[in-house]
Amino acid sequence: MEETWRWFGPDDPVTLEHVRQAGATGVVTALHHLNQGRAWPEEEVAKRKVEIEAAGLAWSVVESIAVSEDIKTRTGAFRERIEDYKRSIRAVARAGVRTVCYNFMAVTDWTRTDLAWRVPSGGYALRFDWTDLAAYDLFVLRRPGAEADHPPERRAAAEARFRAMSEGDVAALEGVLIGWLPAREFTWDRASFQRMLDVYEDTGAEGVRANLVEFVREVAPVAAEEGARIGIHPDDPAFPIFGLPRAMSTAADARALLEAVPEPANGLTLCTGSFGSNGANDLVAMAEEFAPRVHFAHLRNVTIEADGSFHEADHLDGRVDMVAVVAALMREEERRAAEGREDATIPMRPDHGHLLVDDIGKTVNPGYSCIGRLKGLAELRGVMRTVRAFRAGRVA
Numbered sequence: 001m002e003e004t005w006r007w008f009g010p011d012d013p014v015t016l017e018h019v020r021q022a023g024a025t026g027v028v029t030a031l032h033h034l035n036q037g038r039a040w041p042e043e044e045v046a047k048r049k050v051e052i053e054a055a056g057l058a059w060s061v062v063e064s065i066a067v068s069e070d071i072k073t074r075t076g077a078f079r080e081r082i083e084d085y086k087r088s089i090r091a092v093a094r095a096g097v098r099t100v101c102y103n104f105m106a107v108t109d110w111t112r113t114d115l116a117w118r119v120p121s122g123g124y125a126l127r128f129d130w131t132d133l134a135a136y137d138l139f140v141l142r143r144p145g146a147e148a149d150h151p152p153e154r155r156a157a158a159e160a161r162f163r164a165m166s167e168g169d170v171a172a173l174e175g176v177l178i179g180w181l182p183a184r185e186f187t188w189d190r191a192s193f194q195r196m197l198d199v200y201e202d203t204g205a206e207g208v209r210a211n212l213v214e215f216v217r218e219v220a221p222v223a224a225e226e227g228a229r230i231g232i233h234p235d236d237p238a239f240p241i242f243g244l245p246r247a248m249s250t251a252a253d254a255r256a257l258l259e260a261v262p263e264p265a266n267g268l269t270l271c272t273g274s275f276g277s278n279g280a281n282d283l284v285a286m287a288e289e290f291a292p293r294v295h296f297a298h299l300r301n302v303t304i305e306a307d308g309s310f311h312e313a314d315h316l317d318g319r320v321d322m323v324a325v326v327a328a329l330m331r332e333e334e335r336r337a338a339e340g341r342e343d344a345t346i347p348m349r350p351d352h353g354h355l356l357v358d359d360i361g362k363t364v365n366p367g368y369s370c371i372g373r374l375k376g377l378a379e380l381r382g383v384m385r386t387v388r389a390f391r392a393g394r395v396a
Contacts (some may be wrong), residue, residue: 001329001385002347003030004060006368009048012302013363014370016055022374023381025260026060027052028349029100037068039087045095052198060347061296062092063101064233064271067215070197072106073203074211082215085220091285093226100223101269101296103233104212106203106244107188107196108137110236110274115176115366116355117311122356126367127311128237128277135165136173137242141190143197149243150256154307197242205245212247213260224265229343231269231295232257237310249278251286258293267293270329271352273300276320277310284324291332295343298351299326299380312352312367315376316383326380327387334391348377 004026005019020025031040031048052059065088070076089100103109113136117127125170134150135158137143147155165173178188188196200208216230223230238249247253253266268290275281287294301318304310316322336344353372355364362369389395 001326001333002026002060002345003381004347004349005373005377006033006063006349008365008368010051010113010367012368013196016052016057016099020056021190022377024349025060025115026347027057028061028063028347030062030064030066032337034315035064035066035079037066037084039084040065040091040267042091042094044318045097046092049097050097059095059097061099061101061349063182063296065092065100065102067102067104069107069234071215072104072211073199073206074214075199082218085219087247089219089222089228089230090226093223093228098226098228098343099295100228100230101233102230103235104208104215104247105235106200106208106246107193108241108244110179111241112234113173113176119311119354122362123357123372124253125312127307127309127350129146129153130307131157131161132173133177133241135171136177138162140174141194141242143194143242145243174325197244200244203245205247208245208247209253209256212257216257216261216266219299220261220263220266224263227342229265229267229295231267233269233298234271236274236277238281239308249275250281251289254290255284259288263364264293267295269296269298270294270325271298271300271351272320272322273298273302273312274324276302276318277304279304279308279319283320287325287328292335294332294346297329297346297348299348300351300376302351312354314354315350315379322380323383323387326383330378330384330387330391348380350380351394352376355367356382 003024005024006028011031049059054277068081069079070078112126112127113132114127119125134154137146139162178193235246235249240246272283301313301320302310303313303318350373352367353376355369356371358369359369
């Protein structure tokens with residue numbers, strides 16, 4: 001597997017030199033300064049590629065070309081935005097970047113309630129806490145119909161938590177939930193967030209799934225024409241929040257999209273942490289079933305708590321059998337190589353990472369500090385080399 005690293009561009013505290021020192025050979029990035037749903041100019045793509053290659057690295061994966069809310073709801077200027085998306089795919093593919101990761105999450109991108117939750121080792125992890133989410137949903141946002149989405153015991157715990165919160169606590173939680181995300185091209189305030197929730201209530205779950213299929217039916221053939229591949233990232237978390245419809249949370253969701261658009265360029269970004277946040281998902285089985293359509297992999301782990309809350313575990317701990325997932329993907333690489341496929345090597349990156357050592361206290365993108373991902377990449381590299389040695393018969 002190709003070892004890659006997500007980089008948020010020139011303003012990222014983790015530099016390209018750091019990426020090279022980590023041992024990664026590929027960079028996963030986007031034109032974050034132009035990620036408003038408009039077409040990416042070829043000259044801007046070329047400029048970013050030159051910058052990466054000057055550091056001795058390759059631009060391996062685009063993550064992400066943003067899918068606008070107009071496209072997801074098929075409202076407003078969705079037709080223009082789809083054409084812009086096609087132009088962006090062509091621009092990156094013609095520059096030699098032929099793997100594009102995207103997501104179809106309504107309103108929110110990945111969502112956590114705590115960006116610095118202390119773990120027993122002394123580091124800090126990302127965490128999703130159902131009680132905190134419900135406290136905001138029920139008593140701050142006061143979303144109509146929210147009571148039906150939270151069982152009585154969670155509502156009671158959320159009310160107690162809310163009553164114990166200061167104004168500063170509420171503002172901090174709101175900032176984490178709707179006002180912050182690395183590489184997002186805008187932020188919501190409470191009023192605009194609720195307006196978008198209303199739009200999606202009208203669209204509904206089946207509507208979002210149908211809109212996803214229609215979008216992929218248009219853009220996947222463009223990717224194929226350019227020798228590129230698109231891989232959808234799962235919902236994160238992989239279950240509904242804020243009453244929002246989900247389109248890519250389960251194996252059934254993945255299977256439905258791949259069957260609806262059988263074009264080989266249409267595939268998955270297998271994010272073990274995002275799919276892993278849904279306890280019903282068997283990541284080893286999914287890696288084995290969908291391997292031929294996995295274009296990119298995010299490798300991280302989660303620990304799910306009794307009430308469905310979860311936190312991000314060390315890469316080789318948590319509920320996902322990472323060794324078995326990696327082995328399944330490496331078997332797929334061997335199969336592709338035997339067929340002579342150009343995409344035989346699957347790019348992977350260590351997704352997220354604990355805040356550790358002297359990164360604590362530094363300005364970092366939560367989840368994307370250097371040392372935690374460096375640790376994760378080293379662990380995953382060890383897994384990959386062991387699997388390779390085992391399959392070559394060098395170890396018993």
